[in-house]
Amino acid sequence: MTEKDSTKTKTKSSEGIGGGTLREALRVPALAVLTGLLIGAIAIVASGSNVFEAYYALFVGSFGDPVRFYNGFQQFFSTGETSGLLRAIYPFTESLVTATPYIFAGLSVALGFRCGLFNIGAEGQFFIGALTSAFVGYSITGLPAFIHLPLAILAGMAGGALWGTIPGYLKARFGAHEVVNTIMMNWIAFRLSDWLLNGPMKASGFRPVTPNIEHTAELPRFFPDPLRLNWGFILALVVAYIVYWFLFKTTLGFEIRSVGANPDAARYAGMNIIRNFVMVMALAGGLAGLAGASQVLGVDHWVGQGFSAGYGFDAIALALLGKSHPAGVVLAALLFGFLRSGATRMQSIAGVPIDIISIIQGLVIVFIAAPDIIRWLYRLKNIKVEETVLTRGWGS
Amino acid sequence: MTNVLELRGITKRFPGVLANDHIDISLREGKILALLGENGAGKSTLMNILYGLYKPDEGKIIVRGEEVDIHGPNDAIARGIGMVHQHFMLVPVMTVTENVMLGVEPVKNGLFLDKAKVAARIREISDQYGLEVDPDAYIKDLPVGIQQRVEIIKVLYRSADILILDEPTAVLTPQEVEGLFKIIRSLIEKGKSIIFITHKLKEVLKIADDITVLRLGKVVGSISPQDATPEILASMMVGREVNLVVTKQPAQPKEAVLEVKDLYVRDERQNLTVNGISFDVRKGEVLGIAGVQGNGQTELVYALTGLLPIESGEIHLLGEPVHRNTPRNILERGVAHIPEDRQRHGLILSFPVHDNLVLCTYYKPPFAKGINLQEKVIYENAEALVKQFDVRTPSIFVNVGGLSGGNQQKVIVAREFSRPIQLLIASQPTRGLDVGSIEYIHSQIIQKRDEGTGVLLVSSELDEILALSDRIAVMYKGHIMDILDANKVNKEYLGLLMAGVHPEGAPAPAEGTVPEKVF
Numbered sequence: 001m002t003e004k005d006s007t008k009t010k011t012k013s014s015e016g017i018g019g020g021t022l023r024e025a026l027r028v029p030a031l032a033v034l035t036g037l038l039i040g041a042i043a044i045v046a047s048g049s050n051v052f053e054a055y056y057a058l059f060v061g062s063f064g065d066p067v068r069f070y071n072g073f074q075q076f077f078s079t080g081e082t083s084g085l086l087r088a089i090y091p092f093t094e095s096l097v098t099a100t101p102y103i104f105a106g107l108s109v110a111l112g113f114r115c116g117l118f119n120i121g122a123e124g125q126f127f128i129g130a131l132t133s134a135f136v137g138y139s140i141t142g143l144p145a146f147i148h149l150p151l152a153i154l155a156g157m158a159g160g161a162l163w164g165t166i167p168g169y170l171k172a173r174f175g176a177h178e179v180v181n182t183i184m185m186n187w188i189a190f191r192l193s194d195w196l197l198n199g200p201m202k203a204s205g206f207r208p209v210t211p212n213i214e215h216t217a218e219l220p221r222f223f224p225d226p227l228r229l230n231w232g233f234i235l236a237l238v239v240a241y242i243v244y245w246f247l248f249k250t251t252l253g254f255e256i257r258s259v260g261a262n263p264d265a266a267r268y269a270g271m272n273i274i275r276n277f278v279m280v281m282a283l284a285g286g287l288a289g290l291a292g293a294s295q296v297l298g299v300d301h302w303v304g305q306g307f308s309a310g311y312g313f314d315a316i317a318l319a320l321l322g323k324s325h326p327a328g329v330v331l332a333a334l335l336f337g338f339l340r341s342g343a344t345r346m347q348s349i350a351g352v353p354i355d356i357i358s359i360i361q362g363l364v365i366v367f368i369a370a371p372d373i374i375r376w377l378y379r380l381k382n383i384k385v386e387e388t389v390l391t392r393g394w395g396s
Numbered sequence: 397m398t399n400v401l402e403l404r405g406i407t408k409r410f411p412g413v414l415a416n417d418h419i420d421i422s423l424r425e426g427k428i429l430a431l432l433g434e435n436g437a438g439k440s441t442l443m444n445i446l447y448g449l450y451k452p453d454e455g456k457i458i459v460r461g462e463e464v465d466i467h468g469p470n471d472a473i474a475r476g477i478g479m480v481h482q483h484f485m486l487v488p489v490m491t492v493t494e495n496v497m498l499g500v501e502p503v504k505n506g507l508f509l510d511k512a513k514v515a516a517r518i519r520e521i522s523d524q525y526g527l528e529v530d531p532d533a534y535i536k537d538l539p540v541g542i543q544q545r546v547e548i549i550k551v552l553y554r555s556a557d558i559l560i561l562d563e564p565t566a567v568l569t570p571q572e573v574e575g576l577f578k579i580i581r582s583l584i585e586k587g588k589s590i591i592f593i594t595h596k597l598k599e600v601l602k603i604a605d606d607i608t609v610l611r612l613g614k615v616v617g618s619i620s621p622q623d624a625t626p627e628i629l630a631s632m633m634v635g636r637e638v639n640l641v642v643t644k645q646p647a648q649p650k651e652a653v654l655e656v657k658d659l660y661v662r663d664e665r666q667n668l669t670v671n672g673i674s675f676d677v678r679k680g681e682v683l684g685i686a687g688v689q690g691n692g693q694t695e696l697v698y699a700l701t702g703l704l705p706i707e708s709g710e711i712h713l714l715g716e717p718v719h720r721n722t723p724r725n726i727l728e729r730g731v732a733h734i735p736e737d738r739q740r741h742g743l744i745l746s747f748p749v750h751d752n753l754v755l756c757t758y759y760k761p762p763f764a765k766g767i768n769l770q771e772k773v774i775y776e777n778a779e780a781l782v783k784q785f786d787v788r789t790p791s792i793f794v795n796v797g798g799l800s801g802g803n804q805q806k807v808i809v810a811r812e813f814s815r816p817i818q819l820l821i822a823s824q825p826t827r828g829l830d831v832g833s834i835e836y837i838h839s840q841i842i843q844k845r846d847e848g849t850g851v852l853l854v855s856s857e858l859d860e861i862l863a864l865s866d867r868i869a870v871m872y873k874g875h876i877m878d879i880l881d882a883n884k885v886n887k888e889y890l891g892l893l894m895a896g897v898h899p900e901g902a903p904a905p906a907e908g909t910v911p912e913k914v915f
Contacts, residue, residue, distance in 0.1 A: 249768060249769055249771075250767040250768060250769060251758055251759045251764045251767050251768075251769060252767055254751070254758050254759075254769060255759075257747075258744055258747070258755070261744045261745075261746050261747060262740075262743075262744045262745070262746075264740045264741050265740070265741055265742065265743060265744050265755065266744075267703060267723060267741075268701075268703065268723065268733070268735060268741040268742065269723075269727075269755040269756045270722065270723045270724025270725075270727050270728075270756060271724075272722075272724075
């Protein structure tokens with residue numbers, strides 16, 4: 001039995017979430033977050049606010065107010081009335097709502113990293129995915145939900161996949177570097193969406209937005225308004241598990257990881273590198289497209305200008321933070337979700353600018369990217385941190 | 397006689413490794429000390445400490461009776477210690493003079509480089525030690541043996557009198573080795589002292605005045621060449637009895653498994669590096685390809701395994717043309733490949749041992765069902781192979797990058813030998829390995845031959861070629877100079893062929909460059 005256990009933890013290490021045990025793998029990221037919050041505290045003091053007040057507001061904003069929880073439970077047990085309890089869990093559910101597109105987009109970038117590809121295009125793929133799924137969502141009417149919803153989700157995935165495949169194909173066919181091409185594809189996506197939202201896809205009225213999607217295309221919500229938590233979050237967790245299975249339990253994932261870790265050895269072993277590049281860019285685009293679809297179908301129900309809102313760029317940080325492992329990406333996305341959603345509250349209650357959260361996020365990423373800083377700060381003895389190959393140099 | 401250099405009690409720890417454990421060595425003035433040891437014995441660490449690249453945790457460095465602190469190469473040079481690295485530190489597009497003055501450029505009139513002065517000094521050094529180096533030649537036009545002399549000049553120009561030569565013979569032909577030994581002797585005559593790092597036993601016996609053997613970071617002992625034999629030195633290095641001679645029966649060659657006809661191959665820079673060669677490999681024989689590294693052997697092997705497209709010609713495997721086939725197709729036809737650069741091509745260092753053992757077969761049953769990897773089967777396969785091929789690893793879940801070079805090579809051998817093969821292409825199969833691993837891999841190759849596999853062995857180690865081959869082809873500038881029966885050749889003859897000289901008077905292949913005179 002113990003032998004079996006040890007096998008299990010060691011297999012984990014081979015998946016590259018970090019070296020050694022899970023505890024060791026989590027130690028540096030946890031300390032990075034802690035250090036980020038500590039340094040963030042300095043920034044809060046410098047901006048003239050009270051640190052405790054600010055962080056308490058952040059906590060309340062991301063998890064909920066303990067007093068409201070207490071009252072809500074009391075109300076529920078004495079009268080059976082749920083409105084108080086629902087109000088109490090609102091901040092927590094909003095954090096999960098924010099985390100949902102982060103999970104999809106983070107998986108997109110992580111999948112690319114595993115194959116040695118740097119997908120900077122998640123932002124554009126997100127936007128295109130949102131548009132295609134919105135289009136299917138509002139333009140088709142009269143379908144039952146069990147057909148319309150999957151169709152809209154698939155449309156989002158297909159849109160993102162198309163946007164990812166183009167740079168993948170350009171790299172495979174002409175050797176064009178995917179960093180350059182995914183950035184270009186982002187700009188094309190932004191301008192294309194400007195045109196679509198002001199023209200063919202514009203709803204009646206002044207604002208450059210799409211019409212609302214049909215109810216049959218909406219991802220069902222778990223609670224009555226204003227709580228927006230929906231099946232998109234569950235879908236994100238399921239997809240994260242599928243990506244994990246795909247990467248670590250299938251021959252296709254084995255190839256992807258081999259190509260990412262050592263393309264020369266992959267070629268020697270008879271793997272088709274070019275085919276892997278195209279496949280991974282298509283799948284990564286599809287995942288980012290799903291992020292866009294989940295946001296439209298589950299949360300906003302329409303698409304407007306600036307809809308992608310930086311999710312695709314934050315996704316790069318998430319993939320780094322999560323060590324390009326699906327489980328790590330989910331944890332990182334939850335962290336970002338809680339920080340982002342708490343920050344709004346922190347701004348309104350404690351008067352601390354929302355940008356402080358960007359500073360904290362930035363610091364966390366720096367510490368993750370340069371773990372030696374953390375090891376030096378906390379005098380950690382040589383924890384083995386596995387080098388994850390993120391991307392290769394130009395012209396590879 | 398005085399010791400010009402002494403290291404006392406040098407200890408260096410790396411995380412989890414004791415690289416040097418209280419090492420004492422002494423170099424007598426005007427003598428050659430050979431430092432012998434397997435890979436990982438601590439030779440390089442020790443020399444890097446001496447050269448100031450690492451700081452020792454304990455111990456003293458004493459130069460001419462005076463204890464010194466060495467903080468970097470400049471300190472070492474100031475104390476008269478100079479190092480000739482195994483991999484040359486030269487700029488190919490610059491002249492000898494420019495390379496020598498790099499870092500210590502003399503200036504005239506406060507502004508202009510004084511190349512003439514340096515060139516004059518190079519001629520002086522060159523004449524004094526019989527180096528025969530032209531200061532105005534460009535490095536890229538010089539053969540490897542001469543490039544090495546430029547490295548020696550660099551050290552002498554900086555007035556070093558203690559020279560460290562790190563594996564200096566690894567890249568040389570037998571004749572060039574003789575030339576190097578002549579230079580070493582003339583350096584000694586002029587009062588220089590030399591530390592000669594190597595793992596080649598015969599060279600040590602030929603040139604050294606004193607021999608110190610390291611094993612696992614410790615000094616095993618010192619011995620004088622008069623008292624030593626290759627067997628004694630090998631067992632000191634390895635710590636047990638070593639069989640230095642490969643025992644094999646005469647080959648029983650059968651029909652050809654590989655036929656190469658008039659093959660031309662361009663390398664990645666589009667230079668024609670394989671220039672129309674033809675040969676065959678028969679079942680049950682070892683065809684050795686001898687030659688100094690960089691004469692087209694690498695590209696030949698890449699072409700045979702589908703990694704590099706061919707320019708023209710034909711490759712037939714068991715009678716079928718395969719010269720346009722993909723690496724996977726060639727692999728599936730029963731070609732095993734032990735690649736020259738095991739860390740670049742042969743292994744994924746960040747993957748565990750068990751994954752590396754199925755790198756070429758992961759997609760086929762029993763390792764996969766559909767697209768599902770069968771982890772249990774992969775683990776069982778790994779456990780069995782690790783046992784069978786004696787791979788020393790803490791477990792099959794350890795990343796292969798953490799193993800020693802010899803064990804990494806055993807992982808490759810285990811993987812390639814574990815599937816049914818018709819042809820084995822072994823490229824530099826024992827480069828950088830310790831004596832124990834070399835012995836093992838040689839015996840495995842011979843065993844495959846005896847099972848009826850055709851073996852193509854590419855090696856720049858002449859001893860290895862002679863020990864394993866049944867026939868020997870010598871490659872020079874992309875041509876095959878000759879194919880000889882292994883029983884009827886000697887080292888000197890092969891050495892001439894390797895240098896592009898046909899002793900029977902046949903002209904050397906014209907390639908725009910005149911072969912170096914080596915008589």
